Amino acid sequence: MTIGYLALGSNLGDRMSYLTQAVTYLSETEGISVLGKSKIYETEPYGDVPQDNYLNAVVKIETSIEPIKLLDITQGIEAKLGRERLIRWGPRTIDIDLILLGDKHVNTERLTIPHIEIKKRSFVLIPLKDVYEEDTLFGQTLENLINQTGNKEEVWETTESW
Numbered sequence: 001m002t003i004g005y006l007a008l009g010s011n012l013g014d015r016m017s018y019l020t021q022a023v024t025y026l027s028e029t030e031g032i033s034v035l036g037k038s039k040i041y042e043t044e045p046y047g048d049v050p051q052d053n054y055l056n057a058v059v060k061i062e063t064s065i066e067p068i069k070l071l072d073i074t075q076g077i078e079a080k081l082g083r084e085r086l087i088r089w090g091p092r093t094i095d096i097d098l099i100l101l102g103d104k105h106v107n108t109e110r111l112t113i114p115h116i117e118i119k120k121r122s123f124v125l126i127p128l129k130d131v132y133e134e135d136t137l138f139g140q141t142l143e144n145l146i147n148q149t150g151n152k153e154e155v156w157e158t159t160e161s162w
């Protein structure tokens with residue numbers, strides 16, 4: 001069994017409903033247990049594409065599923081929730097990224113774990129801090145990593161509950 005962390009993001013339509021439905025699908029999948037959910041954060045769009053604010057969150061899972069099979073599952077959930085891949089880094093009903101899977105390292109054309117952008121994204125690291133069970137990541141505290149992202153986009157805690 002492996003402890004893993006998945007980052008969720010939505011900036012189209014009923015954002016909260018997409019996040020909730022994604023977690024429901026994950027928890028109904030055989031071989032995945034959802035152990036924890038971060039708070040929900042409203043975040044300014046990161047990257048060069050002008051678009052609406054996101055809701056972002058991180059969920060902690062336990063799984064026996066191999067990384068590439070897990071990607072098939074998360075992409076299947078994205079498809080069920082109406083995700084269309086129109087623009088790279090563009091607006092989406094739901095995005096599910098595999099952030100960390102135990103101490104696994106994967107470097108293939110389809111999958112990179114740990115997620116290649118993690119150190120740059122406060123909209124991932126801040127919610128990760130809510131559910132992360134270790135003291136350090138890449139030899140540093142999450143607080144230090146958050147301070148080093150260099151991204152200026154705002155991240156606000158919301159009162160949304162799930």
Ligand SMILES: Nc1ncnc2c1ncn2[C@@H]1O[C@H](COP(=O)(O)OP(=O)(O)OP(=O)(O)O)[C@@H](O)[C@H]1O
Binds near residue numbers: 112
């Ligand atoms: N750790 C990972 N989690 C999810 N997808 C990944 C990961 N590593 C590589 N990928 C690949 O990235 C491809 C593009 O993913 P996606 O369409 O979600 O991109 P994006 O959301 O626009 O950008 P980003 O992945 O940087 O958030 C996927 O088809 C998948 O094969």
Ligand SMILES: Nc1nc2c(c(=O)[nH]1)N=C(CO)CN2
Binds near residue numbers: 010043054089123153
């Ligand atoms: N704030 C925020 N910005 C983004 C996000 C996201 O989830 N949140 N996802 C992106 C593409 O994966 C691009 N930019």
